[in-house]
Amino acid sequence: MVVAVSMPVYGASKDENSSSDVIKVRVAGTADYEPYTYVDEDDNITGYDIEVIKAIDELAPEIECEYSYTQWDTLLPGLDADKFDVVSNQLGETDERKEMYLYPKYPFLFAGSAVISTADDPMDSFEDLKGKKVDAIVGSSFTTQMEQYLDENPDAFTLEYLDGTLPQMLDEIVNGRVDATVNDPSAAYSKAQVAGIEDRLHISDDIYNGGFSYFLFAKTDKGQQIADIFDKYLPELYYNGTLSELAKKYLGSDSGVTSMAENGFFTEDTLEDFQANEK
Structure with a gap:
């Protein structure tokens, strides 16, 4: 199935001297699901979900992301067809999706x-x-x-x-x-x-x-690599306040971020405590 992407791909250029081992990550969302994934007045894809990925991309030297958007009904087929590596559109966990796609360990919103x-x-x-x-x-x-x-x-x-x-x-x-x-x-x-x-x-x-929102990855070796990298850096965004800042900016409240701890994720007081308990 061919997935039609509406606009050019947008990428964050990293240091030209970056290692050739950097993984190119193709990120897709939808153009009209504001405030989570949408296209702004400059035709760039943005929204809470997308900005969380951009924040991970800034932290992670292992990856370099490019961003595009498509229609909702072609989002998951895009993973199937190897058009995208990760998709985001406030995707919850379902048994059917777990059979077909790869979920990371950590959510980014409740x-x-x-x-x-x-x-x-x-x-x-x-x-x-x-x-x-x-x-x-x-x-x-x-x-x-x-x-x-x-x-x-x-x-x-x-x-x-x-x-x-x-x-x-x-x-x-x-x-x-x-x-x-x-x-x-x-x-x-x-x-x-x-x-x-x-x-x-x-x-x-x-x-x-109420439930957790996750990024979804292709069920492939590359998908697992990318999911592991997301899981490596997402907790840092929680503990350094980035997730709360983005939620307040795009959602008007960070209650969906703070609620993650109330529902079992990121329950430790500091990143150091969290990392120690993860070992």
């Missing part, structure tokens, strides 16, 4: 989902969705969450599958084609602001299915 509906008919819980038509993006981890809920609560609501994007889904909600969805609250609010529809939407404060 995030959750919220019910998104209209301001005229606000809904705050899965129970509020009873009898409603609920939008679900094909292949999304949020869709998996809703499908799992329906496995336990048959006929609670009807899923309407959308082979599209989050902005399209929000448009369907405000225009009455569906009643609600379940998705990332930060991303939804950011997209609603861009579209000028934030006042027409209700985004619940209740967070469901």
